[in-house]
Amino acid sequence: MRNETSVTFSMDPQRPLNVQLVSSTDSPEFTYLTRSLTRCRIIALDAEWKPIRTRTPQSSFPTVLLLQLACQLGSRLGGDSDESDDSVVFLLDLSTIHLPSIWELLRDAFVSPDILKLGFRFKQDLIYLSSTFSSNGCEPGFDRVEPFMDITSIYNHLQDKQHGRKASKQIKSLASICKEVLGISLSKELQCSDWSCRPLTEEQKTYAAMDAHCLIEIFNVFQAKVIKEGKLVRHPTEPHPPTVTLGLKVVFEKLDIYSKIVRMKVHEAIDIARATASYVSPNIVTEEGMTLRIGHRNTLPMDEYLLKVVNEFGEKILLKESDKTAKTSKRKAKGRSSEGLICNEKQGQSFEDWQGPPPWDLALGGDGQPKFLCDVMVEGLAKHLRCVGINAAISYSKKPEPRQLIDQANKEKRVLLTRDAKLLRHDYLINNHIYRVKSLLKNEQLLEIIETFQLKISEDQLMSRCTKCNGRFIQKPLTTEEAVEAAKGFQRIPNCLFNKNLEFWQCMDCNQLYWEGTQYHNAVQKFIDVCKLNE
Template sequence: MSYRGIPAGYEDDEDWCLSDMVQKITVVPDITTAAGLNNENFDRNLSTDVNNWFESYKEQWNSYKRTPAAQHNLKVMLMRDPDPLLLALKLFANCPGCNNLKNKNLALFILETICDLHTQHPEISANCSDNTRMVAFNFVKTCGMVPLYKAVMSTYELKKICERLVPKIKELITQGHFKDAAHWTINLQITHLFSIFDIIFPLILQDKASLAEEYLNVAKDLQLPTVQFLDSLLDKQKTVLEHCDEILMKYEYKDVKHNVLSYRPMSKLVTRLAKKYKIETHLTPNLNFTKACSYMHYLWHKYQDGGMSCDAWRELVRDAASTRLLQMDLVTNVASYGDYEEAQYWLNYFNIPLEDLPSDMRKNFQWHITAEKTEDDKVLLNTSNESTNSTNSGGAINKSKRSNSATNNLYLTLNLPIESVIIIDNGAKFLEMLDYLESQLLIAFDSEWKPTVCNENVISLLQMATMDRVYLLDCLSTQLNDELWLQLGRRVFNNLEILKIGFSLHQDLRMLHKSLPLQLNLNTKTCYLDLREMWRRLKYLQIVKFPYDSGFNTGDSLCALTEICLGKKLDKSNQCSNWANRPLRHDQIVYAALDAHCLLQVYQVLSEMLLRLGLDVDQVVDEVTTGKTGYLFRMKRVISEQNDGCSTVFSPKTNLPKVKAVNAQIENNCTINVKFIADSMLYGLSKELRKLGIDCLEIIRDNLGPYIDIAKRENRYILTRDSRYNLFTEMLPRAQCLQIPNDSSVEQVLNILRLLDIKIYDCNLFTRCLNCNSNEFILALRHEIQMMRYGQALDEAKNACERNVWPYEKTFQLLNANKDILKSKATYRGRPIKLNRIKSHILRSKEHFYICDNCGICTWDGAHSIHGSVMEVILFNNSETASAAGF
């Protein structure tokens, strides 16, 4: 038996199969075959002189690759030929790798060079024939390089043979090259010749939605049909995949990402395209149905959780359930949660016959109705004992009402008579309001809008409150013209003499600017006070104790702020309601008035707290409105000194233990003694602190016990926020826990430096590993890194470096790399040295490298940077030190 062709040693191996070896042989087609017009072969033969030159040129290319000289020599040769474009294609076809273009490929270099030459000398295309154009297209049609497509199309003027290229592009589609076909049709501007199922839908199936969008940006006539077709796939009678089955079989799409053919990604795509191309909502019925269903389900859960009143719930649902399908979905959803009484209400309201419901649900309804009648009969029999029988139906209702009444006592109430709440819906009332508001120095404002599913939100009501009045401006009133709104903007909102306070002002101002013709001057922020920002700063500095702060309040909402300042929450059951309804319900009017007026009450409490501490309220307000920092930090230090070094000021009634602040001063050797433990949610903060040489551990495990022990043992500050702050204060003194606001890591660092008066000097910078917090490093010179990385060092580098690290001493432990380190490529602690992080250009330009002895990370001077605002603080400290030393 012959074993010819089988590698030695495999003759008796039963697993060896000749067919396996045959399958690994790839036949690369000749690109010149059928490359010209009418599928004629392309003649790539070169003349003797050109061939000799090209052989020499290829040798030079293998040695030097891309150089200006190589491109110049190629351009000179091309310009000598009467048809440079044709010669470039011949050279291209004679290059190795012309079938597989890559960035360092000679074939690609030739095409790029001829395209660059054409931009300099457009006249070289004068002799270009249609056959040459077709060859150029066939050579690059599936290379996948979009910039090259554009360059070749321009250089070889492919639009001149556009009609001949259409069949070629259809061949690409048949072969499954949808991405390439899309780019060619876009560049040639022939998108109108192809349908949705030729290019757009196949791209979506391949999860190339971004390219499909790029295609639709050009194919404007296909935008609406595409969105409507994709919306048809969202019909919930079948799955998206089932809707596509027939199409997939008809067009025989091969490369399909089935994760795309599911409801969620498809609905997201339809939403994005409909918004981008401004498709009217009635043209996407299935998407709108889904949104409306989700919206009503959200409202139902909010109502069930007690975050919404019954009136508000029913108002919004009446408006949202606009079709019979939505009404049926509403009833089905409510009944599925067992609330047949509410479901029965909607059956009656929408006149839905019981027979239209599914059979199993219809039976449940019938059983519930029967049970309800039986219960009613029992109630009638016990009417004589109604006053004493607490278990009957009437007693239960009365108990529920008493319970609700008790619950309402927990909520903040409007401390103004209802006559002081004035609805502004005509011009006369509006002008009278303007005269009054213009004379005020302090105004609170808020806004309300109806939640919508498919349309943009528009403000329906604007509340303007003073201490003794609240104006409710009907933004939907036709009697309030643009001139009146312009006067409100000019005389009140843009008036620098009136301080306007709000909560999360950015959102309200953005909505006002979008919805009303106020012509707001948004650059003038000094007359707008955001109570949320003021609260955030006071919490961060911990210089005040809020009147009703139990230490367990979570969140940063207005509801939480009113609770710690006024002792009661806001009842938000009418927040999500139909604010476009007219007339407004009484409880809506009360809610809207209270939402604005409570801001003034909170501001009054905060002002009194600041005054009791001896702080200037105007300076605090100016600091918050302008975004400056300094005054509160200075006062924080003054108050801390007055309270025996306690970093947090507590109310006299508070019996919490006081812990002396961690010493954050700098010794003569510039060592920073303050230490931190940063919560994992404060991403990036520990890294920024370590850049400054500050010892900062990071919480990386859920078990907080070991970190608490470290904080107690080493007197470390805990840096955290939100509910975790309350958790840490249960186990550590509050003075040792800092609440960090949701700022950038740079702002957080600046606030910490100011709060604890930490001085940072040049000798502290980059003296801790950003990865593991260690301050022990190994100094390695350039040639030593080269020896570890490449096995040998360059001769010119061996004597170029000296072990002179810094012109001054650094505050870290620095060891030298010895022979054992170079041989083992590991630190003194046995950690592998991570050399791959050092790029070749860094290795050529840097002389000293620092290896963390604890984790093996390599760094160098300039590997990391410090933000400019932080550097200003450091430079200021250094200048102070120099002045004190007499320099």
């Protein structure tokens, strides 16, 4: 009987998923983990950490506090295991586990040729994970994951097959991919929660497990599709499927080591046989000249179908020494007093993809309400954001200097939105206060911001802000007579509206008047369609 740290949830009610929180190496959950790693064919990887709020010349990478391993025991297609649908997600609490005691276990799993690893832009996670283990005496940390497949690449392959041509490699969030491929809304609300607090909440455990398990679900869709279409190609150098039994004597004769078998233990001989019939990766060469797989744990070899997928689409993550070094500024800040400013030595590269948390996050002292500042290149986006009820300001001046934009965003706790690559190369940028918009059209830009920042849009929010100044409307509507009186001197109300018994709304900041006419209803319907609120 496992303890209360076990959680059960599911994407599919017919297949409940087991979630295990591993807090120590002497727990039943850790025993379950080590046994599962010898039987699993696929592992999905994810990590959670507490972001570093400010950077100093001695800054380091964030410390990974939770590592998620979603294990699929067996393969759903072509596997002969009775546990082909058995999946479990292990949540490794790295804040309580003695890291040196699990370093070797993880390292072996990361490079095992018998296990396909899945991740979503996992290289950054691996860098932080390697740094976390290295700082706890586990040198040299981690430097590779193979065989590996990135979910972004899998999604692009699916797009290529769906459209019958090479699809544009647009950047998609994991939530967007889950919605499109699985039809599941993956909430990212807890992404920026405080992962250093213990005990973890049930919501945090569920969020962390879902983030990892959905990667396996997406891969299964992809694998089923490519196998069904029969488009897997065997390379000339591809070894025989590991399901083919060669016989130990034949294997040893081919390796010219038959005379040496008498000196070896049975499990070592089995390892050699497996090594000759499985995926080839960098291995260890013994003094006798024999090639053995990295790691000492026996694992089940991949079935024929999964091996073909790996050989056709597999890749790997390799970390260089430069990747393991936190980038710090070599320039001296002269007269820089604003809080939260960091030097961007990589010239905007780290701001291409949003990493969060946003400055309005409650953990950072914000009010929890999304707020943006749009520069002159995306002023049209500002109006679209206002139309869906999001606080979107523009610069105080018509031709602001980069420093002015940065200071305004910092002061008002906003994320600066821009398409100006030069702005991202500015020497001093605010940590987590800037995002480069990639789309060109306003409707697509709006969707990009909603998906990237996981904004919640409802029909009640539409047209709730002044598109002119970003102000909020008065809570009580005005009658026609009150509106005529309020509009005197700066706004004309058409005479055709007087007999229609309309309600008027006034901006509390600029006093602009609005009414629910044809233009209003057309705008509401437009943003219902753009934001897909009727789906």
